[in-house]
Amino acid sequence: QSALTQPASVSGSPGQSITISCTGTSSDVGSYNLVSWYQQYPGKAPKLMIYEGNKRPSGVSNRFSGSKSGSTASLTISGLQAEDEADYYCCSYATSSTYVFGTGTKVTVL
């Protein structure tokens, strides 16, 4: 199982919107609407931000949204804030109850 492909870095100014892509295959992202997104600060455990493609857990800002087209999922952060500067990972269900993570994207707030 190969890692899902994400851009290494994405940046934006405060208040702007940014989108992080996550490209998989027909064996994972393309076949299931089961993509989740995680935010990770240095030295900390990941935090769930989006699940089932576009659902937000309780407590996650509505500035975070998810979508999918074909084998590519996306995470959009609108109204970018300084606190959004972190690493972001996508994750998809794959076959036989397994998971595959993305390569990770570093978000920088300019």
Next chain:
Amino acid sequence: QLQLQESGPGLVKPSETLSLTCTVSGGSIISSGYYWGWIRQPPGKGLEWIGSIYYSGSTSYNQSLKSRVTISVDTSNNQFSLKLRYVTAADTAVYYCARETGGDYYILYWGQGTLVTVSS
């Protein structure tokens, strides 16, 4: 509030077996619909799913690690464990235990992570 805590040696010699235990508190490991998993992250690199187990003992593993990994569950002590055999320096990583939600396939609860270094 569910909490998970990893424990085990922080240093393992090459070719030996890495052993970690995750203790679950604030909830029972015998919970329908939830799986108990391990994820790792080499220093400065991305996340890699290792595998998971249901309280019944049913397991799923990352194909790339399957030949070296065993995950087991101890329901009497509300714990689950990871064994990774024949380790090399490439297995040096922060190891996280986590609760996976079956059906929807996401991870809401994570342990704080524990760094395991493989070195002689």
